[in-house]
Amino acid sequence: MNAFRRIVPAHLRFLVAIHVILLGIFSIFRGITLLYNRPSYFFSMDRSLSLMEAFQIGLWFDVTVATYALILPYLLLTLAYFRPREYQRMFAFVRIYCGAVLLVSLVICAADIPYFNFFNSRLTTAAVHWKNNLQVAKFIFTQIEYYPFILIFAAGIWSVGKLIRQLWHQTWVRTYAHHNGRNKALATGMASVLILCGLWGGATPKAPDMKRAWFSNDGFINQLTLNPVHTWFDSYFDFKVNIHTIGAAVSKAQQQLGVGDVQYSSPLAHEHRYAQQARPMNVVLVLLESMSANRMGIYGDPANLTPYLDSLARTSVFFNNCYSNGIHTNAGLYSTLYSMPIMMMQHPMYNGVSEYTQFTGLPVTLREKGYQTQFFCTHPKSFDNLDVFLEKNGYDRISDVNDYPQDRVANSWGVGDESLYEHALNTMDSLASDPEGKPFFTTILTITTHPPFTLPAFTKFKPTRTDPVEITYEYADWAVRQFMENCAEKSWYDNTLFVFVGDHGVNLPTNLDVPLSYNHVPLIFHAPALFSKPEVRHQLANQTDIYPTIMGLLRKNYVQNTMGYDLFREKRPFVLFSQDHKLGVLNEQFLFVARKSGRETLFDYRSGSTTDLSLIYPTLADSMKNYACTQLQVAQWMIENNHTGTPVRIEKKQLSK
Numbered sequence: 001m002n003a004f005r006r007i008v009p010a011h012l013r014f015l016v017a018i019h020v021i022l023l024g025i026f027s028i029f030r031g032i033t034l035l036y037n038r039p040s041y042f043f044s045m046d047r048s049l050s051l052m053e054a055f056q057i058g059l060w061f062d063v064t065v066a067t068y069a070l071i072l073p074y075l076l077l078t079l080a081y082f083r084p085r086e087y088q089r090m091f092a093f094v095r096i097y098c099g100a101v102l103l104v105s106l107v108i109c110a111a112d113i114p115y116f117n118f119f120n121s122r123l124t125t126a127a128v129h130w131k132n133n134l135q136v137a138k139f140i141f142t143q144i145e146y147y148p149f150i151l152i153f154a155a156g157i158w159s160v161g162k163l164i165r166q167l168w169h170q171t172w173v174r175t176y177a178h179h180n181g182r183n184k185a186l187a188t189g190m191a192s193v194l195i196l197c198g199l200w201g202g203a204t205p206k207a208p209d210m211k212r213a214w215f216s217n218d219g220f221i222n223q224l225t226l227n228p229v230h231t232w233f234d235s236y237f238d239f240k241v242n243i244h245t246i247g248a249a250v251s252k253a254q255q256q257l258g259v260g261d262v263q264y265s266s267p268l269a270h271e272h273r274y275a276q277q278a279r280p281m282n283v284v285l286v287l288l289e290s291m292s293a294n295r296m297g298i299y300g301d302p303a304n305l306t307p308y309l310d311s312l313a314r315t316s317v318f319f320n321n322c323y324s325n326g327i328h329t330n331a332g333l334y335s336t337l338y339s340m341p342i343m344m345m346q347h348p349m350y351n352g353v354s355e356y357t358q359f360t361g362l363p364v365t366l367r368e369k370g371y372q373t374q375f376f377c378t379h380p381k382s383f384d385n386l387d388v389f390l391e392k393n394g395y396d397r398i399s400d401v402n403d404y405p406q407d408r409v410a411n412s413w414g415v416g417d418e419s420l421y422e423h424a425l426n427t428m429d430s431l432a433s434d435p436e437g438k439p440f441f442t443t444i445l446t447i448t449t450h451p452p453f454t455l456p457a458f459t460k461f462k463p464t465r466t467d468p469v470e471i472t473y474e475y476a477d478w479a480v481r482q483f484m485e486n487c488a489e490k491s492w493y494d495n496t497l498f499v500f501v502g503d504h505g506v507n508l509p510t511n512l513d514v515p516l517s518y519n520h521v522p523l524i525f526h527a528p529a530l531f532s533k534p535e536v537r538h539q540l541a542n543q544t545d546i547y548p549t550i551m552g553l554l555r556k557n558y559v560q561n562t563m564g565y566d567l568f569r570e571k572r573p574f575v576l577f578s579q580d581h582k583l584g585v586l587n588e589q590f591l592f593v594a595r596k597s598g599r600e601t602l603f604d605y606r607s608g609s610t611t612d613l614s615l616i617y618p619t620l621a622d623s624m625k626n627y628a629c630t631q632l633q634v635a636q637w638m639i640e641n642n643h644t645g646t647p648v649r650i651e652k653k654q655l656s657k
Contacts, residue, residue: 008187009081009184009187011074011077011078011080011081012187012191014077014098014167014168015070015073015074015077017167018070018098018101018102018167019066019067019070021102021163022062022065022066022069022101022102022105023059023062023063023066025102025105025106025109026058026062026065026066026105026109026227026229027055027058027059027062029109029110029112029113029228030055030058030224032113033112033113033116033224034051034224036113036117037113037116037117037220038220038509041220041221047218047221050216050218050221051221051224053215053216054215054216054221054222054224054225055224055225057212057213057215057225058224058225058226058227060212061213061225061226061227061230062227063198064198064199064227064230065227065229065230066198067195067198067199068199069101069105069229070098070101071195072097073094073097073098074191074195076090076093076094077094078188078191081184081188082184082188095164095165095168098164099160099163099164102160102163102164103160104229105229106160108123108228108229108232109228109229111123111127111228112228115127116223117507118451118507119327119507119579119580120223120507120513120514120515120518120579121223121231121579121580121581121582122223122226122227122228122231123228123231123232124231124232124234124235124345124580124581125232125235125236125345126235126328126345126347126580129328129330129346129347129350211597211598211599212225213225213226213597213599214595214597214599214601217511217610217611217612218511218610219510219511219512219513219514219610220509220511220513222513223513231581234596235345235580235581235596238345239343239344239345239581239583239596241343241344241583241628241629241632241633241636242629242633243625243626243629243633244629244630244633246633246634246637249629249630249633249634249637250267250268250634250637252626252630253267253268253563253630253631253634254267254268256573256627256630256631257270257563257565258270258570262650263649263650264559264561264647264648264649264650265643265647265648265649265650266561266638266643266644266647267643268560268561268562268563268634268638268643269559269560269561269647270559270560271557271558271559271560272548272551272552272557272558272559272560272566273557274552274555274556274557276555277555278554278555278556278557279530279553279554279555280439280495280554281439281495281496281497281527281530281553281554282428282432282439282440282441282442282492282495282496282497283362283366283371283439283440283441283442283496283497283499283550283554284428284441284442284444284487284496284497284498284499285336285337285362285441285442285443285444285499285501285546285550286443286444286446286480286498286499286500286501287329287332287333287336287443287444287445287446287501287502287503288309288446288449288476288480288500288501288502288503288521288522289329289445289446289447289448289449289450289476289502289503290449290450290502290503290504290505290506291309291449291476291501291502291503291505291521291522292502292504292505292506292508292517292518292520292521293320293502293505293517293520293521293522294505294506294508294517294520295473295505295506296309296310296313296522297310298310298313298314298318298320298522299320299520299522303465303470305465305470305473305474305477306473306474306476306477307477308477308478308480308481308484309477309480309500309522309524312480312484312500312524312526313522313524313536314534315526315534316524316525316526316527316531316534317524317525317526317531317534317535317537318522318523318524318525318534318535318536318537319522319523319524319525319537319539319541319567320522320536320537320538321538321539321540321541321575321588322501322520322521322522322523322541322542322543323516323519323520323521323540323541323542323543323575323577323586324501324502324503324504324505324518324519324521324542324543324577325341325342325519325542325543325544325576325577325578326342326348326504326519326577326578326579327504327505327507327518327519327577327578327579327580328347328504329384329445329503329504330347330348330349330350330384330385331348331504331578332501332502332503332504332543333349333384333386333445333503334348334349335348335542335543335544336362336501336503336543336544336546336547337361337362337363337390337393337394337443337547338359338360338361338362338364338393338547338562338644339361339362339544339545339546339547339548339562339563339564340359340361340544340562340563340635340638340639340644341542341544341563341576341578341631341632341635342577342578343578343632343635343636344578344580344581344582344583344596344632345580345581345596347384347385349384349385349386349389350384350385350389353639353640354389354639355385355388355389355392357639357642357644357645358392358393358642358644358645358646359393359644359645360559360561360562360644360645360646360647361393361394361547361562362394362441362443362546362547362550363375363390363393363394363395363441363443364393364394364645364646365394365547365551365556365558365646366394366441366556367394367395367396367441368646369556369558370438370439371438371439371440371441372396372431372434372438372439372440372441373394373395373396373397373440373441373442374395374396374397374398374399374427374431374440374441374442374443375390375395375397375398375399375442375443375445376398376399376420376423376424376427376442376443376444376445377398377399377400377401377414377420377445377447378400378401378413378414378415378416378417378419378420378445378446378447379400379401379413379414379447380400380401380402380414381398381400386398386400395443399423399424399427400414401414401415403423404419404423407458408456408458410448410454410455410456410457411452411454412452413447413450414447415447415456416447416448416455416456416459416475416479417446417447417448417475417476417479417480418456418459418461418479418482419456420444420446420447420479421444421479421480421482421483421486424442424444424483425483425486425487425490427442428440428442428490428492429490432490432491432492439495445503446476446479448472448475448476448479449472449473449476453468453469453471453472454468454472455471455472455475459475461474461475461478461479463475480500484498484526494528494529495529496527497525497526497527497530497550497553497554498524498525498526498527499523499524499525499526499546499550500522500523500524500526501521501522501523501524501543501546502521502522503521504518504519504521505517505518505519505520505521506518511610512591512603512605512610513582513593514579514582514584514591514593516584516586516591516605518579519577519579519584521543523541523546525549525553527553530553537567539567539571539572540572540573540574540575540586540587540588541567541572541575542564542572542575542576542577544562544563544564544565545564545565545566545567545572546564547562547564548560548562548564548565548566548570549564549565549566549567549568551566552566552568552569553568559646559647561643561644561645561646561647563631563634563635573587573627574586574587574624574627574628576627576628576631576632581595581596581597582594582595582596583595583628583632585624585625585627585628586605587620587624588606589604589605589606590602590603590604590605590613590617590620590624591603591604591605592614592620592621592624592625592628594625594628594629600614600621600625601614602614602616602617602620602621602624
């Protein structure tokens, strides 16, 4: 040991100890992630070789992340090594910095496990993309299953400081003791070589190549290789979609959307005029929390959790190939109401730009057409920036948890669905009696099928299941039934168009790293007075199509300045969606996936195959990528250049200029 101390300087012994501890944290939590999310994999002989390779690749990521984290203290301590002085403040900073590295790594790894289980994604900044994080904290602290990870965080705060002090005193002697210039140069040279190897770039350090993570046909195993500390900090950088000049992208988007001569201030704006007389119908839009197609019997789920929604789909116009544009409620609201796609890694209503920008869409256009507009949610309206964004963009009023008695609050997310529907129904009764005869447009955002999966204490609903998740889906379906049966008794029912859509789906186990259950949602148009017979339509649909489709059903002349299609009059070539750091593009058979890492794949999702077909069908993969990137690039450009609001008609003289 004394010989080791004479050869290896104290600061390197300290940093090696920190490095080994970091590798231990990353490896242990990778194992916990495996056991927590896929316990069956741990005992699967068929996957043993893939898991071994995943842990090997994961160690490569871990070494890289740990090495990057320790570059700063290495440089500072090397300076002290060559220029011996009393660096008390610098040494204190190094100890605090290394303690912070350990603590942050511990917290991120602990938070990554439940996050991955819920979102099928390693931890990214999407976890904190809310305006009201106190509401999220309240939810987390009411979730018993999160307590182990909270305890890890609490224990980490206490233990890390103690550990750093102990390591420092065990390894530290004066940095220059027993070392002449030759020894210092030799030790530093060898350490620098190891640092460069750790950075995995030889003489040119570079960021970890995440493409290497995709080595198998199992999406979970591929994601298991990733380091959550790296994915967290990497998510601060934009997802690259700008593959064209903006002029070329706009021109392509115009072709995709059928825009002819530009006559408005926005290059995508074009008129929709209808020969038939307009229908002054009320519109009720219901966004069903976490209502994945995979949870419904009409799509083949044997659990029979949604018998009423299934029957409603069978007696209405039902689009069975609809996909949400994102995997968060804010994304579902934004795309459904304002008919714009979701940019990966962004909160569409709270990203530093959108909240200051005017949009057009359902609430804006219908209010311009004389509608009364109101939004109903169960939680504080400040959550997700709803109060700022929605009131600025078309809603007369937002009803939230403050409109209910305290005894109606069911959990950390506010009231249950039945209270929400009851309040919305009473409000719509009042709106229907407007002295000027104005129709109404209301939006209802449900909540009960969101964790913590608890029912209101006062409910009359009687479950038939024992699983808490299944019970809440039964309850959500029951609440829709009560609402619709009560609506059917109202005088305004026959003059109302009801639209039901999932805000997003749920993450259900799959071998793909992009579970379609998270975006495949039901879309139901119900209006007995409007549709002579039920119909199932199999065409592709996105949430962005709801706005132009409703306007077409109402036959209200308007200027379309969004990226949606009227599903009764136009055909969408592809659907696109975001899963945070993954972009998905679908046609009737294939799924194209572009990842933030740069890895791109093409799957035959209809057959359930996990084989990458991008090299077999390169033209198809390229056309799907071009379509999605064009839409996203133009959408982002429109937001940044204030072209998303109600467009202004340009005179021909101005156009000629």
